[in-house]
Amino acid sequence: MITLEHVSKTYKVSKRDAGFYSACKALFRRDYEYVHALDDVSFSIEEGEMVGYIGPNGAGKSSTIKILSGILTPDSGTCLINGRIPWKNRIEHVKDIGVVFGQRTQLWWDVPVADSFELLKEIYRVDTASYLHNLERLTSMLNLSELLKTPARQLSLGQRMRCEIAASLLHNPRILFLDEPTIGLDAVSKLAVREFILQLNKENNTTVILTTHDMQDIEVLTNRVILIGKGRILLDGTLSDIRKDFESTEEALADFYRSYDI
Numbered sequence: 001m002i003t004l005e006h007v008s009k010t011y012k013v014s015k016r017d018a019g020f021y022s023a024c025k026a027l028f029r030r031d032y033e034y035v036h037a038l039d040d041v042s043f044s045i046e047e048g049e050m051v052g053y054i055g056p057n058g059a060g061k062s063s064t065i066k067i068l069s070g071i072l073t074p075d076s077g078t079c080l081i082n083g084r085i086p087w088k089n090r091i092e093h094v095k096d097i098g099v100v101f102g103q104r105t106q107l108w109w110d111v112p113v114a115d116s117f118e119l120l121k122e123i124y125r126v127d128t129a130s131y132l133h134n135l136e137r138l139t140s141m142l143n144l145s146e147l148l149k150t151p152a153r154q155l156s157l158g159q160r161m162r163c164e165i166a167a168s169l170l171h172n173p174r175i176l177f178l179d180e181p182t183i184g185l186d187a188v189s190k191l192a193v194r195e196f197i198l199q200l201n202k203e204n205n206t207t208v209i210l211t212t213h214d215m216q217d218i219e220v221l222t223n224r225v226i227l228i229g230k231g232r233i234l235l236d237g238t239l240s241d242i243r244k245d246f247e248s249t250e251e252a253l254a255d256f257y258r259s260y261d262i
């Protein structure tokens with residue numbers, strides 16, 4: 001249901017040294033540098049799978065998620081999700097996906113969370129009956145009842161993250177992209193978020209693609225791991241393929257990254 005074939009993406013970045021002279025020089029001549037974020041990336045994911053997409057900083061994980069969600073267009077290669085090309089059929093595609101970027105918000109900062117949810121209902125054109133059904137279910141599963149009247153800016157990180165996850169699921173998407181959903185959360189909030197994702201997958205067969213640096217997230221949530229480094233897929237298997245004889249997954253990963261010089 002998700003196939004990515006030979007996808008590459010290069011960013012063109014303008015570079016200049018610090019200082020007044022360089023700023024003036026850059027007005028007349030710009031120097032560019034090319035960052036090869038993704039290099040011939042291919043994989044496929046079946047409906048209902050929970051996949052961990054892991055790799056060191058700058059490996060290309062967020063770029064992949066952006067391509068899968070239709071925000072970014074690759075330079076070459078193909079991507080089909082439920083028969084659609086994400087960046088070409090964006091309006092139809094977004095109805096099928098939910099996206100949570102742990103470091104960004106999709107909630108309006110100054111209005112109560114409930115109002116953000118109402119706006120998302122209108123944006124996604126969710127009919128009132130399914131919206132109310134989803135809202136009730138998500139409110140009880142993620143324990144949101146006390147939070148809905150609060151503006152997003154007044155929520156703690158963990159509270160906001162629970163609201164972000166609910167916001168991404170109000171339209172019942174079949175696929176959920178989670179980019180570092182437990183970053184900065186305390187132990188209780190992490191467990192709540194993990195428990196929720198497991199339940200969602202079990203009850204709705206939602207496909208989940210999770211990028212995280214938290215190996216416990218990966219251990220608890222996923223049975224398949226795709227490892228990317230310097231924009232290339234290095235391994236597509238299970239955590240035990242990575243772990244081998246190491247005491248912890250972190251140690252095994254660090255050794256793996258060192259062996260690939262990434």
Ligand SMILES: Nc1ncnc2c1ncn2[C@@H]1O[C@H](COP(=O)(O)OP(=O)(O)OP(=O)(O)O)[C@@H](O)[C@H]1O
Binds near residue numbers: 013056059
């Ligand atoms: N908009 C952009 N413009 C220029 N370069 C970019 C842009 N976005 C990402 N990059 C570069 O592309 C490479 C891959 O970045 P990406 O954000 O996909 O990595 P990541 O695996 O998600 O990293 P992290 O774990 O640190 O979030 C990095 O070298 C990054 O600096």
